[in-house]
Amino acid sequence: MSMVQPLLEVNKLQTQFPTSSGIAKAVDDVSFSLAAGEILGLVGESGCGKTVTGFSILGLVDPPGRVVGGQVLFKGEDLLTMDTERLRAIRGNRLAMIFQDPMMTLNPVLRIDTQLIETLQAHQDISRAAAYDRALEALGEVGIAEPAQRLRAYPHQFSGGMRQRVAIAIALINRPDLIIADEPTTALDVTIQGQILALVQALCRERQMSLIWISHDLSVVAGLADRVAVMYAGKIVESGTVRATLDHPAHPYTRGLLGAIPALHERGSRLLPIPGTTPSLLNLPAGCAFADRCAQVHGACALPPPDFAVGHDGPSHRVRCWLNHANSPNRIADAAP
Amino acid sequence: MLPPDSSRRPALLELRQISKRFSRPLDLAARLAQKLGAAISAQTVHAVDRVSLTIGRGEIVGLVGESGCGKSTLGRLALGSYPASSGQRYWRGEGGTTAIDDLPATQRRAVQLKMQMVFQDPYASLNPRLRVGQAISEAPLVHGLITAQQRDAWLAQLLHKVGLDPSLGERYPHQFSGGQRARIGIARALAVAPEFIVCDEAVSALDVSIQAQVINLFMQLRDDLDLTYLFISHDLGVIRHVSDRVAVMYLGRIVESASTDEIFAHPHHPYTQALIAELPVIGGHRRDYQAIRGEIPSPLHPPSGCHFHPRCPYAMAQCQTLARELREIAPQHWSSCILDGGGE
Numbered sequence: 001m002s003m004v005q006p007l008l009e010v011n012k013l014q015t016q017f018p019t020s021s022g023i024a025k026a027v028d029d030v031s032f033s034l035a036a037g038e039i040l041g042l043v044g045e046s047g048c049g050k051t052v053t054g055f056s057i058l059g060l061v062d063p064p065g066r067v068v069g070g071q072v073l074f075k076g077e078d079l080l081t082m083d084t085e086r087l088r089a090i091r092g093n094r095l096a097m098i099f100q101d102p103m104m105t106l107n108p109v110l111r112i113d114t115q116l117i118e119t120l121q122a123h124q125d126i127s128r129a130a131a132y133d134r135a136l137e138a139l140g141e142v143g144i145a146e147p148a149q150r151l152r153a154y155p156h157q158f159s160g161g162m163r164q165r166v167a168i169a170i171a172l173i174n175r176p177d178l179i180i181a182d183e184p185t186t187a188l189d190v191t192i193q194g195q196i197l198a199l200v201q202a203l204c205r206e207r208q209m210s211l212i213w214i215s216h217d218l219s220v221v222a223g224l225a226d227r228v229a230v231m232y233a234g235k236i237v238e239s240g241t242v243r244a245t246l247d248h249p250a251h252p253y254t255r256g257l258l259g260a261i262p263a264l265h266e267r268g269s270r271l272l273p274i275p276g277t278t279p280s281l282l283n284l285p286a287g288c289a290f291a292d293r294c295a296q297v298h299g300a301c302a303l304p305p306p307d308f309a310v311g312h313d314g315p316s317h318r319v320r321c322w323l324n325h326a327n328s329p330n331r332i333a334d335a336a337p
Numbered sequence: 338m339l340p341p342d343s344s345r346r347p348a349l350l351e352l353r354q355i356s357k358r359f360s361r362p363l364d365l366a367a368r369l370a371q372k373l374g375a376a377i378s379a380q381t382v383h384a385v386d387r388v389s390l391t392i393g394r395g396e397i398v399g400l401v402g403e404s405g406c407g408k409s410t411l412g413r414l415a416l417g418s419y420p421a422s423s424g425q426r427y428w429r430g431e432g433g434t435t436a437i438d439d440l441p442a443t444q445r446r447a448v449q450l451k452m453q454m455v456f457q458d459p460y461a462s463l464n465p466r467l468r469v470g471q472a473i474s475e476a477p478l479v480h481g482l483i484t485a486q487q488r489d490a491w492l493a494q495l496l497h498k499v500g501l502d503p504s505l506g507e508r509y510p511h512q513f514s515g516g517q518r519a520r521i522g523i524a525r526a527l528a529v530a531p532e533f534i535v536c537d538e539a540v541s542a543l544d545v546s547i548q549a550q551v552i553n554l555f556m557q558l559r560d561d562l563d564l565t566y567l568f569i570s571h572d573l574g575v576i577r578h579v580s581d582r583v584a585v586m587y588l589g590r591i592v593e594s595a596s597t598d599e600i601f602a603h604p605h606h607p608y609t610q611a612l613i614a615e616l617p618v619i620g621g622h623r624r625d626y627q628a629i630r631g632e633i634p635s636p637l638h639p640p641s642g643c644h645f646h647p648r649c650p651y652a653m654a655q656c657q658t659l660a661r662e663l664r665e666i667a668p669q670h671w672s673s674c675i676l677d678g679g680g681e
């Protein structure tokens with residue numbers, strides 16, 4: 001293992017929301033790290049905790065929700081205990097988020113140019129004229145035609161995908177060290193998506209920007225990311241290099257995800273959703289949360305699953321599952337005379 | 338089930354030569370600059386340009402095209418949530434064909450209720466102060482589709498169908514994940530038992546497994562109730578899976594339409610060909626993505642002639658001046674490209 005300090009290190013992060021019917025454990029014991037220039041794909045079912053993970057890292061969880069445990073080390077400093085003033089200075093400058101809903105970034109009553117220029121001037125000493133030129137360039141970078149004309153428009157005058165792209169431009173405009181991109185290209189066609197992917201890829205390679213790419217689109221994650229982490233019901237259940245994880249998925253949930261992709265099926269045929277429904281985060285079982293949807297469920301699954309290296313690609317490919325685990329109580333029972 | 342051939346389905350909704358232009362008046366600063374001699378003029382976005390589209394009852398028409406090409410606008414025009422700049426909408430109900438916008442208000446509302454939209458941006462379309470269960474059941478209660486006694490059981494069933502836990506009905510919109518919110522939008526559209534739904538990127542925010550469940554639900558409703566869809570998506574894999582017929586849009590115009598099998602097997606228009614060539618392959622590994630080459634066309638100043646000509650590898654001199662109407666190049670296969678073999 002190299003001793004280079006990772007840019008971001010998340011340790012045992014836990015975030016909870018009290019609701020009228022109990023406590024929702026949206027993020028539960030999430031750990032991962034990210035080196036400078038590295039791209040991590042964070043994937044998993046709707047509602048599994050991807051966005052809340054991003055919000056927790058950036059200190060954006062709204063009360064009554066709360067980060068109840070863990071550490072988020074950014075260049076060695078814990079963002080969770082940092083004073084708000086300093087956190088605000090880092091956020092939007094060194095650390096930025098592209099929100100799943102572009103209207104979380106965009107102000108509906110301000111013109112696009114104002115919003116881009118204000119983002120620049122909030123963190124940099126830059127003249128208005130220079131900021132305007134940067135804004136123009138930033139809009140062009142995300143594939144918006146006639147940027148000079150479009151800068152004068154308001155968000156509602158843009159199409160859904162154009163709004164998404166403006167939000168991307170705002171997040172990237174200060175050239176941060178780390179971007180958390182939450183489903184940033186969900187509504188974009190392949191051409192425009194290619195433009196955005198080329199842009200972030202170049203920033204990661206040339207400027208060592210690090211990226212957490214939250215997405216349910218495995219084909220994009222496969223093409224873009226260095227590593228992938230698969231989340232299920234608040235926990236990372238499998239992680240590793242893209243190659244190891246997608247070519248040799250070790251967790252039955254990861255295998256299920258790979259099996260439900262439409263393009264691989266015949267037209268009009270029923271798709272193969274993973275059977276069952278997402279468990280309620282309010283009362284998760286003590287054992288594996290995926291157990292009652294898993295084709296390979298067995299006795300051990302009632303116990304908390306171990307988190308261990310599966311061996312594909314060395315120690316970095318990890319899975320949280322009893323299958324193939326040397327100390328599975330089942331194996332021990334089977335081996336006993 | 339009928340074969341996926343539009344010609345055999347009686348029409349349900351017909352759009353005839355429909356257009357939408359958004360004109361943006363100049364703001365104060367621009368008006369001043371203009372007075373001082375700057376070359377600024379009021380801008381008009383030609384979002385939808387003389388589109389004709391007939392959708393058969395029980396048909397799923399897929400609508401694809403680049404971001405900003407006018408898909409959502411066309412969907413809203415179909416629904417009547419934007420007034421058209423020109424053109425007409427016809428509804429073929431039991432009482433024959435009617436121009437919807439010429440109907441008296443009460444009749445028009447009755448037709449409108451049969452048409453619903455799943456919005457691309459579910460957050461903006463949900464009232465943040467209303468529990469989602471209320472938001473979903475409001476309209477069906479008002480229109481007498483369900484009674485107050487039936488409400489709870491009905492709501493639980495509907496939420497379950499879109500893959501949500503019925504207890505979530507008590508929550509407010511901000512307490513949901515993005516994909517959960519998208520499904521609330523779907524439940525709300527289905528709640529009034531519509532005959533026609535515009536699905537605007539309705540499954541884009543959903544992971545593959547939930548996506549599969551929702552797509553199966555859509556297809557089931559089509560088979561059981563003859564529900565009709567205009568299905569907007571950037572995901573050609575999804576479009577190919579669900580659609581009977583596909584319409585391809587480029588910069589405000591439909592440039593090609595044909596049955597799904599036909600268009601994927603024999604794309605005619607060079608834009609369609611380019612689109613299909615880019616179908617992403619799954620299982621690929623790290624690749625280098627390409628930035629767009631050349632000028633991106635803008636609906637503020639669409640190119641003359643065929644809108645695609647500046648990017649078309651086969652463009653000829655006349656493509657710069659001639660904007661041809663769609664014509665039938667094979668049975669039920671329409672294209673606006675002047676080249677006989679499309680690009681070939």
Ligand SMILES: Nc1ncnc2c1ncn2[C@@H]1O[C@H](COP(=O)(O)OP(=O)(O)OP(=O)(O)O)[C@@H](O)[C@H]1O
Nearest residue numbers: 017026046047048049050051052512514515516517
């Ligand atoms: N304010 C809140 N109050 C209660 N529960 C919440 C709140 N915000 C999020 N949750 C719950 O936490 C869980 C995780 O949500 P999150 O938004 O992180 O999901 P996600 O993985 O991003 O899903 P998607 O792909 O649908 O966006 C969800 O089940 C959601 O219902």
Ligand SMILES: Nc1ncnc2c1ncn2[C@@H]1O[C@H](COP(=O)(O)OP(=O)(O)OP(=O)(O)O)[C@@H](O)[C@H]1O
Nearest residue numbers: 157158159160161359384404405406407408409410
């Ligand atoms: N209210 C409006 N005022 C002014 N211009 C608008 C308005 N709504 C849409 N437009 C413009 O009309 C064009 C088409 O927009 P539309 O939303 O229909 O695109 P789209 O095909 O749905 O794109 P996307 O895939 O990005 O959602 C865009 O150039 C957009 O800027």
Ligand SMILES: [Mg+2]
Nearest residue numbers: 051100514515
């Ligand atoms: Mg999310």
Ligand SMILES: [Mg+2]
Nearest residue numbers: 159160409457
């Ligand atoms: Mg749209």
